[in-house]
Every structure is written in C-alpha cells, then in structure tokens.
Amino acid sequence: MPTVPDPDAAPTSRIAVLTSGGDAQGMNAAVRGAVRTALHLGAEVFAIYEGYQGMVDGGDGIRQVGWDDVGNVLHRGGTMIGTYRSKDFRERAGRLRAAANLVERGIDRLIVIGGDGSLSGLDLFRQEWPGLLAELADTGRIDQALADAHPALMIAGLVGSIDNDLVGTDMTIGADSALHRIVDAIDAIASTAASHQRSFVVEVMGRHCGYLALMSAIAGGCDYVLIPEHPPADGWEDRMCAELRRGRAAGRRDSIVIVAEGAQDREGRPITAAYVRDTIEQRLDEDTRVTILGHVQRGGRPSAFDRWASTWLGHAAAEEVLAATPxxxxxxxxIRGNRIAKVPLMQAVERTREVPAAISRGDYAEAMRLRGGSFTEMTQVFAEMSEPPVPALAEGxxxxxxxxxxxGGLAPGMNTAARAAVRLGIDRGHTMLGVRGGFPGLRDGQVEELTWGDVEGWTSIGGAELGIRRSVPDIEDLYAIGRSLEASRVDALLVVGGWNAYQGAHRLWEERDRYPAFRIPVVCVPASIDNNLPGSELAIGTDTALNAIVEAVDRIKQSASARRRCFVVETMGRYCGYLALMGGLASGAERVYLHEEGITLDDLQDDVRRLRSSFDAGRRLYLAIRNERASEQYTTDFLARLLDQEGQERYDVRxxxxxHLQQGGDPSPFDRVLATRLVAHAVDLLTEQLAAGGREAQLVGLVAGRVQATPMARMLELMDMAHRRPRDQWWLDLRPVVRAVSEPPPPVLAGPRAPSAGL
Structure with missing residues (x-):
C-alpha cells in the first residue's frame, strides 16, 4: 500500500497525472515530462493508474512517484500508467469517490492526457469539485478543514489521440507516430502492388477526422483518398476509376486508394474498403486487395516528434497546473505553429465536436473550415498531384x-519536393525541367524535361534523383550559367536545398543587372537536415534526421543495458544545434552541448560532479548529446576521455x-508532407510571377505554422553569417525543458526507489 502523506504537513503542491481513453504513442513522454517538471518545480507528484477508474478505486490506483519512476520510458508505446474507459466515473457517485481519494492525499491539481470525452469528464469533475467536497464533509468522509484547504480543483488537459482531431492545435499526441505506421505499410504495399500491377485499398483510422487518411495519401504517393469531412460528389466511383485508369496509362504499375474508416458519400452512406475494392474490380477488371491496418496504427515506438513534442507538452501542462489558482x-x-498554445478546455472540446456534427448534417464546408486552412489546402494539393492533368492553355x-x-547538402525529402514540383507545375500548364548535378550541372547544360510519369515513385525515395552538388557558382561560372538558362529557355527557377543552394540563388539574384538571363522568378525551398536556413523554422529533411538520431540512440541505450555506462553521442548540424537539442529531448539525454551556449571548464567540472554523484546513487546509464561544432577545443573525443578519466571506474564511457546516417534513409511522413506543402506554395509563387511578368526572387518557409514568402533581399540580414544559422531560432526556447526533465531536484523524495536507469 502507498504511503498516504498528511496534507496538513505538506509544504508543497501535490499534483496527479493520468491517461484516459484510447492509448497513443507519446503518452509516456508526456507523463515523464509532466512528472519531472513538477518535481523540478518542487511539487509532489502522484500517478493515477488505469485512468479515471484508478482515481475512483483509490488504493494502489494512486501512487506517489519520483524521478526514476518515469525513467527509460520515452521509447515505449502505449501508456506506462494504463488507461481505461471508466463507466464508474461517468456517474456522480464515482466522481464522489474519486474526489475523496484525491483530497485525502492532498491532491487538488490534475493533468489528464486523453481524448475529448476524457477532457469533458475532467471539466465536469472540476465544476462539481466544491459540491463533492461539501457532500464528503457533510457525510463525515472528510473533515471540514480538509475541504476548506482544497476549495478548487486546478486542471490541465493534453490531447492524446492518433486521429489528430482537436480543433485549435496542429498535432495531438500520437498522430505523427500513427502516420509513421501507416506510411511504412503503404511503402511496403506499394512494392508488392507494383510487382504484380495490382490495386490496393487501405483502410486507416479516423471516424470523424480525415487527417491520417489525407496525409498518408500525400506522404505515400497514393492515387485516391476518401475522408469524412470532404465526401466525394455523386458518381465518385466513375471519377475514381477514370483517375486510376489514366494513372496506369501515364506509367503507374500500381494503384493505392486510402479510405478513412468514417468515410461516407454526400448522402451519409458509409463508403467501406470492401465497396471500393469491388468497384475497382468490376469497373477496371483489376486484381484488388484490401488491407485494414487497425490497431497497428496505435502501436510501436513513438516517433521523434511524439517524443520531443509530448515532453514539451507535459512540461507546459505541469507549469500550467502548478501556476493555476481557483x-x-x-x-x-x-502545439500550434511550433509554439505552446493554450485553448480554453471546453471551447476546445465543443469546437472539436462541431466537426462530426457538421458532417452528420451534411455541412461539409463547415467541417472543412473547422479543420483549418492548411487541411483544405492539402486536400486540393493532393487532388492536383494524384490526377494526371490535361493542361488547358489559351490558343497560341x-x-x-x-x-x-x-x-547544398543532401536532405531526405528532396525527391518528394521534386515530384511535387513536377506534377503541380504540369497541372498549372508549365513544362517542367530537371537540372542534373546542381549549379555545375546548370552551368554545363544538363537540363532535361520531366514528365508526370518520370517522377512516379519518387515520394518515398531518399537521396536526390536529380543529383546534388555543394558548389556555389563562382564569378567565372556566371556567364556559362546564363547561356545555359537561355539555351534551355528557362523562364523560372525553383531551387531546393541547403545554405549553399541559397547562396547560389542569391548570387544569381545579385548579378541579374549584368546577366539578363538571371532576370527570371526564383524561389528557394529549404531542404537541410541542419535546419539552419533563413525564412523558415523547419527545413525538409530535419525530421528524418531526428528520427535517425532517436533510432540510433535507442540502440545505443539498449547496448548499455547490462553495464554502468556513459555515452557521448555527436550529431550533425554544423554551428546550428537543432539536431542536438531536439535529439537530446527526444532521446532523454541528461546533457546537451550546443555551440549556441558554448562549453566552459566550469561546465565540465559541474558535469563530472553530477556524473559521479548520480552513478554513486545507483545510475546505470548517462547520455550526453554534443553538436559537432559545440566547441573547437572540447571535442567529442575530449569529452569522452575527460568523463572516463574522472569517473574513476564508476562507469564506462563510450x-x-x-x-551521415542522419542524411540517409527514406524521408519521414512529416518531411514528405512538408516538402509537398512548401513546394505547392513555391509553384504558386512562380506561376503568379510568370503570369504577371515579374522577376522576384523569394524564399519559401514555414513560420509559426504558416507558409510564407520572404524576399531574397532580406536573406543576409536574417542570418548570422559567421555561423551560417538564423539569428532567431525558435527551438532555443526549449532549453529550459531539457533542464527540467534531466536535472533531478534536491532533495530526492523520500521512500524506496529502484536504482536509476537514467533517461
């Protein structure tokens, strides 16, 4: 039985954390972030096991937890404290028991991670709290002084839902990991489908939300998608089959249709995967198979995003609930636009429930509006990319x-970007050209036309099929580049790449007065694992690199499971510490070394003392992440040798x-969607410039969740040129989060604890 503390003697706040409803990858990261942040801020923390049922039952269902109780959980799917759809909590009698169990432990602050049903139940509990405590006091279950000491329940909610259905935020906990599961399955299905020239219908989760279906269709390069918010018009079967037929004629060897489980037609009739399969077989006479992914979408290890973002959310929730007043x-x-967003709880729940209500009454325009502008935009982009176009040009x-x-440097997702550019450009009536081998290839005239079918299958392929070079055009190259542009009759240039790509485009822009061929519209799209480009908070390839880091560190941690060991892991990034910080946050690093902060001898002395004391206290594993340029003197090898020497056999150091494994591999779903979204805007900008006779040079990027364009003229002012990184880096605001979840507070909570596993 847990020790029940005396609430009258407690000098600190007491909070509890629970998970409820369907499980979602990343819930453990959120629990860890909330628990460790609360402990870091001096609170006492309890975990409620098996959701609201544990709160109703009390006893072992509510346990005080310490720092190490949430160690080594970031990589685990599901929820370590369990979840349950409690019928008892739906009744007032159950909530009365739950209130008694909380207040007897001095708990009046609660963080709940769950779906809209769990959060609406939480808000009802908060509203009823004063009345529940009054009844408990009246019946003698608690004394009046205890009721008076806890007049209100302070709460914070986090949405754990793979459907990504909360209106008002960009991503819910688990949605990115579920998208990984789906896209992995689509990639695997595509290879066997192409081998047999076969069609597949894939059903994904999403009763009232088409996010997973739509984004997986884009990321998987699929042919048709059916979502609840945007039912197809009458006769959709003919249109679907016509698109599939034209796709085959354009060179596709396979056809994949994605169906959300809640898909329906405009009369409200369900559209099942079986019906879609039968339609394709009957009308196209194609061998067609159905794959229903089901709960595999909820399973598996969380993605890098669901680790770092959920940790950040847990941290923010703990701060929110501890700062709350009655x-x-x-x-x-x-999270909205790479920032923490706080939405009034019941407003968020009510707006989320408006979507299925709008669908049920046939108001699909309202359902799409509630989903947001980017959802509507991507629905249109998918339609344009998946259907082979018949461009309509004016006569003559x-x-x-x-x-x-x-x-520039290679970034996973470059092929996705090129495919999107070709198909969207052709859809707008342009002739699309591919330059082989970067700026040297342009100089040498290696320019060829790309057709709709030429880029088939490029969505999922890592590397760069067009080739890539880091070379920035020299002064002596400019004349040849100008002649090549004229010879190939290039009217506009889309540059996808890293800092060298931006420098090369900027040089052409600077020299346009001397070289008439450079007086064309130019748009740069950011693609760099370093995430160090101006005009965008995220670059194509960064998410894939983070996932590669997390996967590698997971294996490193597992290799150390039988030893007492410290690892120093070096990431790429040059002078930009994005990969190091976010990789450290996602993998549970105890220490992150950044060039932006530097490394001092005092820092290293503190680190040595910390390692010694933590391993003396029972730690088994310590992880430090170092950005490759964090310090010219204190290299990765130096740090490892220093920590090893000073450890005095307390632990091994590796x-x-x-x-370059960070640059390799197939692009993640996030990078595929980001590439498509950024390129869609870039192609639109070039199309507008060409129509208006303009010749602007611009940078396209994602800023605060929105795609925007920045004039090339501002490129240098946005950069710290000495270190080739933006002057303003949003992710640096997460440094306090890393410290809060990696530095145990003194003193450690009393009570028996298992030896620390770290992380």
Missing part, C-alpha cells in the same frame, strides 16, 4: 518552362559519432 480558466495545452500560348535544381 479562479484560473482550465486549458487544453497543445506556349507553356512556360520551370527548372528544378538541388544544391562515444558515438552518428555521421
């Missing part, structure tokens, strides 16, 4: 010629330089 408004804490009008060029 008069505070209850909030759902989410020649198509404009748009060239695509990669430059180092791992992850290197």
């Amino acid at each position: 008069e505070s408004v209850a909030h759902v804490v989410g 009008e020649a198509p404009r010629r748009v060239a695509i060029l990669h430059a 180092q791992a330089v992850l290197g």
Whole structure:
C-alpha cells in the first residue's frame, strides 16, 4: 500500500497525472515530462493508474512517484500508467469517490492526457469539485478543514489521440507516430502492388477526422483518398476509376486508394474498403486487395516528434497546473505553429465536436473550415498531384518552362519536393525541367524535361534523383550559367536545398543587372537536415534526421543495458544545434552541448560532479548529446576521455559519432508532407510571377505554422553569417525543458526507489 502523506504537513503542491481513453504513442513522454517538471518545480507528484477508474478505486490506483519512476520510458508505446474507459466515473457517485481519494492525499491539481470525452469528464469533475467536497464533509468522509484547504480543483488537459482531431492545435499526441505506421505499410504495399500491377485499398483510422487518411495519401504517393469531412460528389466511383485508369496509362504499375474508416458519400452512406475494392474490380477488371491496418496504427515506438513534442507538452501542462489558482480558466495545452498554445478546455472540446456534427448534417464546408486552412489546402494539393492533368492553355500560348535544381547538402525529402514540383507545375500548364548535378550541372547544360510519369515513385525515395552538388557558382561560372538558362529557355527557377543552394540563388539574384538571363522568378525551398536556413523554422529533411538520431540512440541505450555506462553521442548540424537539442529531448539525454551556449571548464567540472554523484546513487546509464561544432577545443573525443578519466571506474564511457546516417534513409511522413506543402506554395509563387511578368526572387518557409514568402533581399540580414544559422531560432526556447526533465531536484523524495536507469 502507498504511503498516504498528511496534507496538513505538506509544504508543497501535490499534483496527479493520468491517461484516459484510447492509448497513443507519446503518452509516456508526456507523463515523464509532466512528472519531472513538477518535481523540478518542487511539487509532489502522484500517478493515477488505469485512468479515471484508478482515481475512483483509490488504493494502489494512486501512487506517489519520483524521478526514476518515469525513467527509460520515452521509447515505449502505449501508456506506462494504463488507461481505461471508466463507466464508474461517468456517474456522480464515482466522481464522489474519486474526489475523496484525491483530497485525502492532498491532491487538488490534475493533468489528464486523453481524448475529448476524457477532457469533458475532467471539466465536469472540476465544476462539481466544491459540491463533492461539501457532500464528503457533510457525510463525515472528510473533515471540514480538509475541504476548506482544497476549495478548487486546478486542471490541465493534453490531447492524446492518433486521429489528430482537436480543433485549435496542429498535432495531438500520437498522430505523427500513427502516420509513421501507416506510411511504412503503404511503402511496403506499394512494392508488392507494383510487382504484380495490382490495386490496393487501405483502410486507416479516423471516424470523424480525415487527417491520417489525407496525409498518408500525400506522404505515400497514393492515387485516391476518401475522408469524412470532404465526401466525394455523386458518381465518385466513375471519377475514381477514370483517375486510376489514366494513372496506369501515364506509367503507374500500381494503384493505392486510402479510405478513412468514417468515410461516407454526400448522402451519409458509409463508403467501406470492401465497396471500393469491388468497384475497382468490376469497373477496371483489376486484381484488388484490401488491407485494414487497425490497431497497428496505435502501436510501436513513438516517433521523434511524439517524443520531443509530448515532453514539451507535459512540461507546459505541469507549469500550467502548478501556476493555476481557483479562479484560473482550465486549458487544453497543445502545439500550434511550433509554439505552446493554450485553448480554453471546453471551447476546445465543443469546437472539436462541431466537426462530426457538421458532417452528420451534411455541412461539409463547415467541417472543412473547422479543420483549418492548411487541411483544405492539402486536400486540393493532393487532388492536383494524384490526377494526371490535361493542361488547358489559351490558343497560341506556349507553356512556360520551370527548372528544378538541388544544391547544398543532401536532405531526405528532396525527391518528394521534386515530384511535387513536377506534377503541380504540369497541372498549372508549365513544362517542367530537371537540372542534373546542381549549379555545375546548370552551368554545363544538363537540363532535361520531366514528365508526370518520370517522377512516379519518387515520394518515398531518399537521396536526390536529380543529383546534388555543394558548389556555389563562382564569378567565372556566371556567364556559362546564363547561356545555359537561355539555351534551355528557362523562364523560372525553383531551387531546393541547403545554405549553399541559397547562396547560389542569391548570387544569381545579385548579378541579374549584368546577366539578363538571371532576370527570371526564383524561389528557394529549404531542404537541410541542419535546419539552419533563413525564412523558415523547419527545413525538409530535419525530421528524418531526428528520427535517425532517436533510432540510433535507442540502440545505443539498449547496448548499455547490462553495464554502468556513459555515452557521448555527436550529431550533425554544423554551428546550428537543432539536431542536438531536439535529439537530446527526444532521446532523454541528461546533457546537451550546443555551440549556441558554448562549453566552459566550469561546465565540465559541474558535469563530472553530477556524473559521479548520480552513478554513486545507483545510475546505470548517462547520455550526453554534443553538436559537432559545440566547441573547437572540447571535442567529442575530449569529452569522452575527460568523463572516463574522472569517473574513476564508476562507469564506462563510450562515444558515438552518428555521421551521415542522419542524411540517409527514406524521408519521414512529416518531411514528405512538408516538402509537398512548401513546394505547392513555391509553384504558386512562380506561376503568379510568370503570369504577371515579374522577376522576384523569394524564399519559401514555414513560420509559426504558416507558409510564407520572404524576399531574397532580406536573406543576409536574417542570418548570422559567421555561423551560417538564423539569428532567431525558435527551438532555443526549449532549453529550459531539457533542464527540467534531466536535472533531478534536491532533495530526492523520500521512500524506496529502484536504482536509476537514467533517461
């Protein structure tokens, strides 16, 4: 039985954390972030096991937890404290028992991670709290002094839902991991489907939300998608089959249709995967199979995003609930535009429930509006990319010629970007050209036309099919580049790449007065695992690199499971510490070394003392992540040797330089969707410029969740040129989160604890 503390003697706040409803990958990261942040801030923390049922039952269902109780859980799917759809909590009698169990432990602050049903139950509990305690006091279950000491229940909600159905935030806990599961399955299905020239119908979760279906269709390069918010018009079967037929004629060897489980037609009749299969077989005479992914979408290890974002959300929820007063408004804490967003709890729940209500009454325009502008935009982009176009040009009008060029370091997702550019450009009536081998290839005239079918299958392929070079054009290259642009009749240039790509485009822009061929519209799209480009908070390839880091560190941690060991892991990034910080947050690193902060001898002395004391206290594993340029003197090898020497046989020290595995592999679903979204805006900008006779040079990027364009003229002012990184880096605000979840507070909570596993 847990020790029940005396609430009258407690000098600190007491909070509890529970997970409820369906499980979602990343819930453990959120629990860990909330628990460790609360402990870091001096609170006492309890975990409620088996959701609201554990709160109703009390006893072992509510246990005080310490720092190490939430160690080594970031990589685990599901929820370590269990979940349950409690019928008892839906009744007032159950909530009365729950209130008694909380207040007897001095708990009046509660963090709940769950869906809209769990959060609405939480808000009802908060509203009823004063009345529940009054009844408990009247019946003698608790004394009046205890009731008076806890007049209100302070709460914070986090949404754990793979459907990503909360209106008002960008992503819910688990949605990115579920998208990984789906896209992995689509990639596998695509290979066997192409081998047999077969069609597949894949059903994914999403009763009232088409996020998973739509984004997996885009990321998987699929042919047709059916979602609840945007039912197809009458006769959709003919249109679908016509699109599949034209796709085959354009060179596709396979056809994949994605169906959300809640898909329906405009009369409200369900559209099942079986019906779609039968339609394709009957009308196209194609061998068609159905795959229903089901609960595999909930399972498996969380993605890098669901680790770092959920940790951040748990941290923010703990801060929110500990700062709350009885008069505070209850909030759902989410992420919007790479920032923490707090939405009034019941407003968030009510707006989320408006979507299925709009669907049920046939108001699909309202359902799409509630989902947001980017959801509507991507629905249209998918339609344009999946259907082979028949461009309609005015009589006598020649198509404009748009060239695509990669430059800089390789970033996963470049092929996705090129495919999107080709198909969207052709859809708008342009002739699309591919430049082989970056700026040197452009100089040498390696420019060729790309058709709709030429880029088939590029969505999921890592690397860069067009080739890539880091070379920035020299002064002596400019004349040859100008002649090549004229010879290939290039009317606009789309540059996808890293800092060298941006420098090369900027040089052409600077020299346009001397070289008439450079007086064309130019748009740069950010693609760099370093995430160090101006005008965008995220670059294509960064998420894939983070997932590679997390996967590698998971294996490193597992290799150390039988030893007492310290690892120093080096990541890429040059002078930008994004990969190191976010990789450290996602993998549970105890220490992150950044160039932005530097490393001092005092820092290293503190680190040595910390390692010694933690391993003396029973720690088994310590992880430090170092950005490759964190310090010119204190290298990864130096740090490993220093920590080893000073450990005095308390632990072994190993180092791992992850290197180019961070650039390899197939792009993650996030990077595929991001590439498509950024390129769609870039192609639109070029199309507008060509129509208006403009010749602007611009940078496209994602800023605060929105895609925007920045004039090329501002490029240098946005950069710290000495270190090749943006002057303003949003992710640096997460440094306090890393410290809060990696530095145990003194003193450690009393009571028996298992030896620390770290992380």
